[in-house]
Amino acid sequence: MALSGLGLVIYVIFHMLGNFQVFEGPLALNAYAALLRDMPILLWAARIGLLSLAVLHVVLAIQLTLRNRRARPIAYAVREYRQASFASRTMATSGVVLLLFIIVHLLHLTVGVIDPSSVDRLDVEGHRDVYGKLVHAFQNPFIVAFYLAGQLGLGLHLSHAVTSSFQTLGLEQAAFNRLLKAAGPGVALLVVLGNVAIILAVFLGIVRG
Amino acid sequence: MKFTLNIWRQKGPDEHGRFVSYEARDVSSGTSFLEMLDSVNQGLIAKGEEPVAFEQDCREGICGSCSLVINGIPHGPDRGITTCQLYMRRFPDGAVITIEPWRARAFPIIKDLVVDRRALDRIMQAGGYISVHTGGAVDGNVLLISKDQAETAMDAASCIGCGACVAACKNASPALFVGAKVSHLELLPQGKPERTNRVKAMLEAVDREGFGSCGNQNECEAVCPKRISVRFIAILNREYLRAGVVESGLPAEPESPHAEST
Ligand code: HEM
Ligand code: SF4
Ligand code: FES
Numbered sequence: 001m002a003l004s005g006l007g008l009v010i011y012v013i014f015h016m017l018g019n020f021q022v023f024e025g026p027l028a029l030n031a032y033a034a035l036l037r038d039m040p041i042l043l044w045a046a047r048i049g050l051l052s053l054a055v056l057h058v059v060l061a062i063q064l065t066l067r068n069r070r071a072r073p074i075a076y077a078v079r080e081y082r083q084a085s086f087a088s089r090t091m092a093t094s095g096v097v098l099l100l101f102i103i104v105h106l107l108h109l110t111v112g113v114i115d116p117s118s119v120d121r122l123d124v125e126g127h128r129d130v131y132g133k134l135v136h137a138f139q140n141p142f143i144v145a146f147y148l149a150g151q152l153g154l155g156l157h158l159s160h161a162v163t164s165s166f167q168t169l170g171l172e173q174a175a176f177n178r179l180l181k182a183a184g185p186g187v188a189l190l191v192v193l194g195n196v197a198i199i200l201a202v203f204l205g206i207v208r209g
Numbered sequence: 210m211k212f213t214l215n216i217w218r219q220k221g222p223d224e225h226g227r228f229v230s231y232e233a234r235d236v237s238s239g240t241s242f243l244e245m246l247d248s249v250n251q252g253l254i255a256k257g258e259e260p261v262a263f264e265q266d267c268r269e270g271i272c273g274s275c276s277l278v279i280n281g282i283p284h285g286p287d288r289g290i291t292t293c294q295l296y297m298r299r300f301p302d303g304a305v306i307t308i309e310p311w312r313a314r315a316f317p318i319i320k321d322l323v324v325d326r327r328a329l330d331r332i333m334q335a336g337g338y339i340s341v342h343t344g345g346a347v348d349g350n351v352l353l354i355s356k357d358q359a360e361t362a363m364d365a366a367s368c369i370g371c372g373a374c375v376a377a378c379k380n381a382s383p384a385l386f387v388g389a390k391v392s393h394l395e396l397l398p399q400g401k402p403e404r405t406n407r408v409k410a411m412l413e414a415v416d417r418e419g420f421g422s423c424g425n426q427n428e429c430e431a432v433c434p435k436r437i438s439v440r441f442i443a444i445l446n447r448e449y450l451r452a453g454v455v456e457s458g459l460p461a462e463p464e465s466p467h468a469e470s471t
Contacts, residue, residue: 019394070314070421071313071380071419071420072313072421074312077217077307077309078307080280080282081428082428082432083426084426084427088424088426091424169450170444170447170448172440187434
């Protein structure tokens with residue numbers, strides 16, 4: 001669980017950093033996208049690796065969640081939590097939100113079947129115009145709302161997940177504990193802010209076609 | 210003082226349970242929670258009704274017998290104490306108090322508020338011991354244990370096995386209990402030789418008993434009457450990873466006989 005999750009976390013960070021090239025204009029982002037697609041073996045290796053990580057993670061998550069539900073067949077009539085954070089108690093829910101988001105996101109921007117009004121074009125350098133597609137997508141308020149909801153799920157999930165994985169791996173040392181504790185919310189905040197910046201920059205017209 | 214109690218009543222393990230409301234009148238603020246229940250029971254006995262069954266023994270916070278989830282929190286509203294150490298002055302006059310048993314599949318209800326916690330004993334029997342005789346008290350400075358190590362082991366050893374950690378955990382996981390037991394034995398030289406098999410055997414027993422698994426939500430730490438730190442869950446995880454790396458089936462690593470003189 002922790003290892004498959006951390007693998008996905010590393011991907012999510014690089015995914016965000018890669019997409020920051022939207023701020024360097026269409027040519028930079030399209031060239032980056034073309035660079036990825038120019039290495040079909042690497043690209044497919046990464047895709048298969050990621051997919052198996054994600055499948056492993058989800059299968060383990062389902063097993064764990066079912067097992068944990070079974071462990072308390074009769075719920076408490078009154079329940080008060082003192083310390084367990086909201087994010088930590090809703091990992092399965094935020095995980096399902098994430099899964100739905102990831103599926104729609106792939107169908108939308110990778111496969112390209114969600115938004116029929118989006119057309120594939122080439123830019124002046126002959127690369128596929130990923131930038132144009134992005135700008136087109138994030139001018140639509142429904143798509144923006146959906147992506148922001150996805151980021152909410154991601155933020156909740158990560159804020160517990162990263163710190164939790166450190167504890168699962170037995171990392172604990174008086175001098176570092178505050179750092180380990182802050183890592184979850186910190187990574188979550190950075191990734192969500194970064195992604196939201198891309199979405200809103202387009203929606204608010206700071207980045208345009 | 211006067212209180213309204215909503216208490217879980219259940220005749221036996223396979224019976225249907227339900228909440229029954231009772232009034233506790235003329236309670237002095239210095240009454241302990243369990244004494245308050247005693248007087249409610251006296252009233253029930255006088256009326257010829259069945260008294261509420263609850264577990265208790267030492268009534269001074271050291272045996273781990275008392276339980277009760279009080280208004281949604283195991284051992285009630287105060288931190289770092291057991292139910293038997295809780296006093297009625299802690300509640301506002303006229304309060305409604307809901308009292309439930311520990312709820313977990315691994316802790317089946319025996320009657321009313323009494324649950325069967327032998328699952329924790331069976332986890333201990335699986336590996337929570339050392340097999341060698343330690344003999345009488347050793348001479349001073351023969352077995353050197355650093356102060357840090359001794360204190361950490363003592364912190365872990367203060368677990369009284371009450372099961373509040375399981376009761377508080379959303380997943381009904383006993384990780385804090387097992388972490389405390391594994392750490393306290395592993396940290397001391399007498400416990401080291403069997404550490405590899407111990408952690409595996411105890412975690413296998415956890416699975417057999419139908420507990421949930423730890424999600425690092427840390428609610429256990431906040432209700433533990435002995436304030437056991439979740440740090441011991443990290444140590445448990447470390448021990449388990451180590452056991453996975455150290456080849457299984459090998460005899461436990463021998464202690465170097467002269468380690469203390471180097
Ligand atoms: C695809 C849908 C996903 C589902 C259904 C899902 C579900 C879960 C669940 C149920 C847990 C266990 C929480 C617990 O034991 O309390 C978990 C943990 C975790 N998830 Fe996810 N998750 C998903 C996606 C992701 C993604 C995309 C990432 C990374 C960005 C991620 C990272 C993690 C991490 C690091 C943990 C911590 C493991 C641990 O506590 O040892 N998950 N996830
Ligand atoms: S760790 Fe704390 S809550 Fe859990 S059994 Fe021990 S004393 Fe009770
Ligand atoms: S009765 Fe012994 S700890 Fe409460």
